[in-house]
Amino acid sequence: xxxxxxxxxxxxxxxxxxxxxxxxxxxxxxxxxxxxxxxxxxxxxxxxxxxxxxxxxxxxxxxxxxxxxxxxxxxxxxxxxxxxxxxxxxxxxxxxxxxxxxxxxxxxxxxxxxxxxxxxxxxxxx
Numbered sequence: 001x002x003x004x005x006x007x008x009x010x011x012x013x014x015x016x017x018x019x020x021x022x023x024x025x026x027x028x029x030x031x032x033x034x035x036x037x038x039x040x041x042x043x044x045x046x047x048x049x050x051x052x053x054x055x056x057x058x059x060x061x062x063x064x065x066x067x068x069x070x071x072x073x074x075x076x077x078x079x080x081x082x083x084x085x086x087x088x089x090x091x092x093x094x095x096x097x098x099x100x101x102x103x104x105x106x107x108x109x110x111x112x113x114x115x116x117x118x119x120x121x122x123x124x125x126x
Contacts, residue, residue, distance in 0.1 A: 016046075017046045019050075019125075020045060020046060020048065020050065020053050021033055021036075021042075021045070021046075022122060022125045023050070023053045023054060023057050023125075024036070024045070024053060024056065024057055024060075025118075025122050026057060026061075026119070026122035026123060026125060026126065027056065027057025027058060027059075027060040027061045028057065028060035028061070028077070028078075028081060029081055029085065029112070029115060029118060030090065030092075030112040030118050030122075031081045031084045031085045031088075031090075031112065032060070032077075032081055034084055034088065034090075035077070035080060035081060035084060056073075059073050060073060060077070060078070063078065085112075085113055089111075089112070089113045090112040090113070091109050091110065091111050091112065092109065092110040092112060093108065093109045093110075094108075095110065096110065096121065100124075101121070104120050104121055104124055105120060106120065106121060
């Protein structure tokens with residue numbers, strides 16, 4: 001047992017929260033996480049059911065093909081993510097294991113402004 005290790009229940013909760021945010025990042029982009037943090041709604045998102053998050057991610061990923069995509073997504077969320085992406089280029093280093101990134105075909109640094117590369121990474125979590 002590790003010294004100061006979290007309880008199994010705490011670890012499972014952290015894992016669940018991580019999965020929820022990965023679902024949204026895979027649907028909308030890494031910058032959706034920046035938006036969630038900026039709006040201080042991470043606990044609201046963490047408390048949502050997986051089915052709701054999958055639907056939201058689907059609407060974000062393919063807004064024109066999903067019937068009933070709310071105008072909030074097409075008129076506000078997607079343009080806001082694009083604005084954040086253009087003004088706040090983010091590269092993540094040492095966030096993911098280099099072996100994982102290499103297996104996906106990405107270098108050691110994840111350029112979050114490159115939608116194709118971040119899609120390749122986040123799609124691995126599906």
